[in-house]
Amino acid sequence: MRDPSLRRSLTLFRAFLREQHDPEHCYGLLARDAADQIERYEPLEGRVVADIGGGSGHFTEEFRRRGAQSYLFEPDRRELTARGRIPAGAVLADGYLLPLADGAADVCFSSNVLEHVADPRTFLSELVRVTRPGGLIYLSFTNWLSPWGGHETAPWHYLGAGRARTLYRWRTGRTAKHTLGENLFALHVGPTLRHIRSRDDVRIVTARSRYAPFLAETIPRLPVVREVATWNLLLILRRLP
Template identity: 80%
Template sequence: MKDPSLRRSLALFRAFRHEQSDPDGCYGLLARDAADQVERHVRLRGRVVVDVGGGSGHFTREFRRRGACAYLFEPDPRELAARGTPPEGAVLADGYLLPLADAVADVCFSSNVLEHVADPRTFLSELVRVTRPGGLIYVSFTNWYSPWGGHEWAPWHYAGAERARSRYARRTGRAAKHVLGENLFAVHVGPTLRYVRARPDVVVVSARSRYWPFLAGTVTRIPGLREVITWNLLLILRRCP
């Protein structure tokens, strides 16, 4: 599917609607889409790919299918086992302190993790550290003011996190998985862009909406509005020599 395109965006949206009932279908499609995005910048075959926070391993498996030497680092044992046996060689590890030497990865990949860490700057610094000079860093996250910023209790997060969580509990009869300030954090487009652009050790190759069907790069350049319509910010960074 052409990226960006309305057809691609609709296909991903339909898949997300069935995330709970068909997680393999949903995340399998997202993994193929993400691998396509990476391969626009670097051929995966033979490359060392570090997948940080990749859950049960859909992205790692797709990278390996394309010939990469891909390794999964996930901090939550429940996520690792959520879809059965995790990929061989998966490591239980915190993204703040990866058990890796400096500059070992050709590609460092992180999909929808940044909004779940309390210190995004330290997390990003660790991704940069383990990436070799000239290597690629792929980071995607759901920004707080996007329509999906509150995750399962969105879009009611616009009315306040606690109110949104209470509404979710009343409607479903169970507590929400995410708690603001514990495993979900308000990360914003503008400050994140300013931070990565100010770093001397990376070059921003692309800053765009991950799912937007048209003008995907343009929407991230409009202060204020970008915090809502970007939906999910995708950063492609290249480690400086």
């Protein structure tokens, strides 16, 4: 699938709608798409990839299929074993303190994790630390004001996180998995971009709307609009010497 394209965006959106019923298809497709995005900037074959917060291993498996030495670091045992087994080469580890030497990875990968950490700047610094100078960092997150910012409670999070959880329980009879301030945090596009641009250890290769069918690099440049329309911010970074 060409990135960006309307066909790609529709295919991914349809897969997301089936995520609860067919997670293998959804996350397998997303892993292939992420690998394609990485390979626009860095070949995966022969590279060492650190998959940070990669859940049950879909991304790591795809990277390995493309010839990478990929290792999964996941802090949540339930996520790690969600497919009934622990993925080969997986490590139960916190993204704030990774059991890796400085510069150990050619590619450091983190998909939809940043909005779930209380201290995103420390988390980012750890991703930078374990990436070799000149290496690639793939970092994406769902921004709070996007239509999917509240995750399973979206779009009711626009009415407030508390109301959104109440409505979710009323509609489904279940308690929402995510609670703002506990395991979900309100990240915004503008402040994140300003922080990364202020750093002297990385440079931005591209900042784009991860799933947009067009204007993918233009949307995050538009103040105010970007906070809603970006949906999911993808940052490709290079580690500086």
